[in-house]
Amino acid sequence: MRQITLGKEGVEKNIIQTLQEKSGVRLSDCYQCGKCSAGCPVAFAMDLKPRQLIRLLQLEQVDEVLKSKTPWLCATCQCCFVRCPNEIKIPNLMEAVRQEAKARHIIPEKDIDKFNNLFLKNVEQFGRSHETFLMGFYNLTTGHLFQDVGCAPKLYFNKKIRIRPHVVKNKSGVKRLFQKTIEKGAK
Amino acid sequence: MKYAYYPGCSLNATGKEYDLSTKAVAKKIGMELQEIPDWNCCGASAAHLTNPDLALALPARNLSLAEGLGLDIAVPCAACFSRMKATVKAVRDDKKVLEKVNEIIGMEYHAENDVYNMLDIMANKVPAEEITAKVVKPLTGLKVACYYGCLLVRPPKTTQFDNPENPQSMEKVLRLTGATPIDWSFKTECCGASFAVAKQDVALEMIRRILENAKLNGAEAIATACPLCMLNLDMRQKAINAKYKTDYHFPVYYFTELLGCAMGVSPKEMGMEKHFAPVIPKMEEVWQRTQVAGREDQ
Numbered sequence: 001m002r003q004i005t006l007g008k009e010g011v012e013k014n015i016i017q018t019l020q021e022k023s024g025v026r027l028s029d030c031y032q033c034g035k036c037s038a039g040c041p042v043a044f045a046m047d048l049k050p051r052q053l054i055r056l057l058q059l060e061q062v063d064e065v066l067k068s069k070t071p072w073l074c075a076t077c078q079c080c081f082v083r084c085p086n087e088i089k090i091p092n093l094m095e096a097v098r099q100e101a102k103a104r105h106i107i108p109e110k111d112i113d114k115f116n117n118l119f120l121k122n123v124e125q126f127g128r129s130h131e132t133f134l135m136g137f138y139n140l141t142t143g144h145l146f147q148d149v150g151c152a153p154k155l156y157f158n159k160k161i162r163i164r165p166h167v168v169k170n171k172s173g174v175k176r177l178f179q180k181t182i183e184k185g186a187k
Numbered sequence: 188m189k190y191a192y193y194p195g196c197s198l199n200a201t202g203k204e205y206d207l208s209t210k211a212v213a214k215k216i217g218m219e220l221q222e223i224p225d226w227n228c229c230g231a232s233a234a235h236l237t238n239p240d241l242a243l244a245l246p247a248r249n250l251s252l253a254e255g256l257g258l259d260i261a262v263p264c265a266a267c268f269s270r271m272k273a274t275v276k277a278v279r280d281d282k283k284v285l286e287k288v289n290e291i292i293g294m295e296y297h298a299e300n301d302v303y304n305m306l307d308i309m310a311n312k313v314p315a316e317e318i319t320a321k322v323v324k325p326l327t328g329l330k331v332a333c334y335y336g337c338l339l340v341r342p343p344k345t346t347q348f349d350n351p352e353n354p355q356s357m358e359k360v361l362r363l364t365g366a367t368p369i370d371w372s373f374k375t376e377c378c379g380a381s382f383a384v385a386k387q388d389v390a391l392e393m394i395r396r397i398l399e400n401a402k403l404n405g406a407e408a409i410a411t412a413c414p415l416c417m418l419n420l421d422m423r424q425k426a427i428n429a430k431y432k433t434d435y436h437f438p439v440y441y442f443t444e445l446l447g448c449a450m451g452v453s454p455k456e457m458g459m460e461k462h463f464a465p466v467i468p469k470m471e472e473v474w475q476r477t478q479v480a481g482r483e484d485q
Contacts, residue, residue, distance in 0.1 A: 041379075041393055041396075042379075042393070044392065045386075045389045045392075073386070073389065075377050075379060075382065076232055076235070076236070077337035077341065077377035077380075078337055078341035078342045079341065079375075079376075079377065081341075082341050082342055082343070082351045082352075095239075099236075111385045111386065112382075112385045112386055114385070115233075115381060115385035116232070116233040116236055116381075117233075117237075119233035120241075123227070123230065123233075123234075123245070127227040128227060129196040129197075129228045129231070130196075131200050131201060135384065138384060138385070147384075148384070151422055154463065155201065158203075158460075159203070160200055160201045161200060161201065162200070166196070166199050168225050168226070169225045170225055173227075173248065174248070177241060177244040177248065177291060177292060178241065180240075180244070180291040181240040181241040181244055181291060182237065182238050
């Protein structure tokens, strides 16, 4: 049996408060029925089931939660939220945990993080997602050089992927959205 | 019937057939689709996983541009649909959020227009008779597993569409073509979405479970309403067969392709030769079966 210290003060309490505010989740709403984890399509790959992650937060075990792969593996498919008898927005909580971990440079699933960053860079640059760039840069920066390369010729010859991106005309109009949100937050 | 049309990034690229077949079916039933001028990416999951304000701002720019057309919006892609609906809900629920979003996008948006996914439109806006009147090459008896994935139906308060556990809209639409949708358990299970790229071993298992359940329930084809679901279910079958020593060869269709085929649109016109697992032979087989059955009846 593992012993833990309850009633921590300071940093842990603040993080938990932030997570609840950001996600709109009240952790005490969870009575551990486990429906979220029974229905979660990614639970088989998670180190903490959604139910366990919430329980640890209820017990203020923030470190373990921030280090967990679970929030990164959440596909935000909303199955848990739909089935939760207390309508706890678990995907929002997962997002909040992930952002909190990232702010502390804890990134247990680096490829997933890289993919999302590249996706947004793409959109910031072109206003639209450009799959060829996304896949190319993803493979280059993660070292998975030959991932899906076998699918590329068929995609290319069917004109499903192209070298030149589709670009919005009003590029600055889209860049503005990034400047006013992500970049503002980073300052 | 006229809508502002938001194709989204995928329909310009890997989901080309969805765009072509949607437009072909719309033309057949006399529905006008006016593309939103200079639309941008909806931000998909990457935006809301990174920054909640950005996740509202990206769709809001498109919603505002569509409002300028004075039209409700038709969205084929399930993910784009979900992001748009989430934005509409957020700004309608809270005036302060609307003000904040308007400040970010630097445009006037009032959230007056509504957003519908293409499946909702075909199932619930277009009268069934208008579809059946156009069916000239019925897909009689095609045993199809209707696959919705996550975001069309979840969460229901956001999507305001069908049932989150056992939706029936696609079944309803495809029955009009003569097809026989099967009952199965995985119609709203997640396909893993972008994990097929960034966490492949996990996604392959998620996709395998869906294919296996379709097979166990006797499906000979799968229909979907999402370009990412399509990419995962279609393109990944080969990798799954190699990894799990399975033998899946499902033709995977956009539901609009099946509608188009039944309405006599040529598969080529809808780009149906572009799929990974071939989908045209199954159509020909179904038409052949119908002819033979017809002859035997006489």
